[in-house]
Amino acid sequence: MTGPRHVPVLLDRVVSLLAPALERDVADGPGEPGHTILVDCTLGLGGHSEAVLQRCPRARVIGIDRDPQALALSRERLAPYGERFTAVQAVYDEIADVLADQGLPADGGVDAVLFDLGVSSMQLDLPERGFAYAVDAPLDMRMGDTGPTAADVLNSYTAAELARVLREYGEEKMARRIADAVVRERQREPFTSSARLVELLYDVIPAPARRTGGHPAKRTFQALRMEVNDELRVLQRAIPAAVAAVGVGGRVVVESYHSLEDRLVKRVFTAATRLDVPDDLPFVPEGAQPSYRLVTRGAEQATPSEIEENPRAASVRLRAIERIRANKPPFSTSTGKGAV
Known part of the structure; x- marks a missing residue:
């Protein structure tokens, strides 16, 4: 395979967490005869999927990605595995639809689900995608090939809307100051390139603040x-849908790189594993036991040696959950716009 290469974060640990669900007696799993099934919801260049296909000979992988470039490269990379690998262009909250298209039920239809969240190395390494601030490029930032771009956001949102985005998703202390500057400057000329935005940020963010927290x-x-x-x-x-998708003995493994992502994953996992009965009840009624158990204790982090080898691992938070009963999950698995 030519082109960018993605170095998967915590690869060995992720595979070790998935393996018990993918290497078990296939007669016990929900997958098709002869195979267990992993849904890789963030396929990217296929690094995690390749490791699973190599190390878990019973596993079949359904890889989901919204990025057509990533899908083309992963198909090339994983072609040697033949029918054990299926690539699907979709957004990963469409997991139920993807499973239906594969003839699998949305509740308990697979053995494992994996998420490696955030932007991929491939997207960062291709300047024309506009994800990286180190080189001048069009302000695109779309992981797929449809919808508004970053330039559209910068040129159309109000100052209040921009400040909210910067504050909530970037935890940017200078959010309103940056938003006001963007609105002022776009009246002179719309934003189209990353270099102009970076230049504005250097002008707006005071020097003492620029010296902490990485690149401004x-x-x-x-x-x-x-x-x-x-x-x-x-x-x-997507996370509730993934938790519902695994059968008994199945696992969901999630790598997060942002505190808001990790908080959301933690909330869903906690709800799924909570024993929801009064503390003073002398027994647990039949059917009240939680359907899932936590596999990781809290969120696991990368070791210093892994961070040195792969700097992207510095902010990773790894969580895993396993389904232990067939009871319905304690939350909605709708793919509609409602909250968890």
């Missing part, structure tokens, strides 16, 4: 990317 554009670019791709609302629908 980091938080703004992250916030714009999350807004353009509707990442949190998509994730809010």
